[in-house]
Amino acid sequence: MANVSLYCALDARDRPAVERLAGLLAPAVGGLKLGLEYFCAHGPEGVGAVRAAGRPLFLDLKLHDIPNTVAGAVRSVVALEPHYLTVHTAGGGAMMRAACGAAEEEAAQLGVPPPNLLGVTVLTSLDADALAHQGIAGSTRDQVLRLAALAHEAGLAGVIASPHEIAALRAAHGPDFHIVVPGIRPASGAGSGKGDQARVATPADAARAGATALVVGRPITQAPDPLEAARAIAKEIAVAS
Ligand code: C5P
Numbered sequence: 001m002a003n004v005s006l007y008c009a010l011d012a013r014d015r016p017a018v019e020r021l022a023g024l025l026a027p028a029v030g031g032l033k034l035g036l037e038y039f040c041a042h043g044p045e046g047v048g049a050v051r052a053a054g055r056p057l058f059l060d061l062k063l064h065d066i067p068n069t070v071a072g073a074v075r076s077v078v079a080l081e082p083h084y085l086t087v088h089t090a091g092g093g094a095m096m097r098a099a100c101g102a103a104e105e106e107a108a109q110l111g112v113p114p115p116n117l118l119g120v121t122v123l124t125s126l127d128a129d130a131l132a133h134q135g136i137a138g139s140t141r142d143q144v145l146r147l148a149a150l151a152h153e154a155g156l157a158g159v160i161a162s163p164h165e166i167a168a169l170r171a172a173h174g175p176d177f178h179i180v181v182p183g184i185r186p187a188s189g190a191g192s193g194k195g196d197q198a199r200v201a202t203p204a205d206a207a208r209a210g211a212t213a214l215v216v217g218r219p220i221t222q223a224p225d226p227l228e229a230a231r232a233i234a235k236e237i238a239v240a241s
Pocket of ligand 1: 009011035060120121122123124125160161182183184195215216217218219
């Protein structure tokens with residue numbers, strides 16, 4: 001199995017703290033993920049500061065709007081050279097195709113690598129009950145598989161999915177499809193609490209199931225020693241993959 005990379009989610013607004021964590025964790029992780037909390041507070045300039053840590057960047061903006069608007073937002077962040085950028089698969093095939101086209105065009109124009117676009121399927125904080133309340137019948141897994149097929153067809157590089165869907169997605173989409181997986185919790189010790197994540201697995205199990213990359217936030221950032229926590233998780237992934 002190929003190497004599975006570990007992305008640490010830096011979900012915070014405190015810019016000096018995020019920059020400090022980025023620098024501290026850079027040698028122990030495969031990449032760093034910035035999401036809406038940080039981006040809404042500090043914008044592209046703040047992203048640039050974290051990029052300075054020298055690790056691949058995952059810009060988790062979960063874009064979801066009409067195709068023209070999402071394409072414009074994608075164009076606006078290509079210059080930041082994120083390795084991964086997220087859009088919501090629920091935006092539909094036309095929106096995802098527009099995002100892909102915009103990423104390719106803008107990257108070619110700027111002479112930078114295009115981001116790998118990932119489709120958010122079903123948030124890992126949602127379970128079957130929550131989906132039922134939204135009027136989505138059937139299992140969470142079926143919904144994830146349907147949305148992933150739509151994403152692949154539209155040209156996305158991969159999807160975000162929970163640990164529980166990795167094996168089925170890998171079987172359906174082959175070895176090159178990126179399956180990036182949050183909802184990771186160490187089996188025991190600091191950071192093993194589920195928090196608001198409903199569909200979780202250990203780093204080793206998710207790596208073995210065939211994930212491309214794992215996203216871990218609070219079990220690292222809230223640990224008494226974040227660098228040690230990141231190293232332990234990276235080691236567990238390396239042994240399993
Ligand atoms: O702290 P924790 O490890 O739960 O962080 C998981 C990260 O993955 C968060 O940044 C969250 O926004 C993100 N994420 C998720 N579920 C998705 C997509 C992204 O939890 N479907």
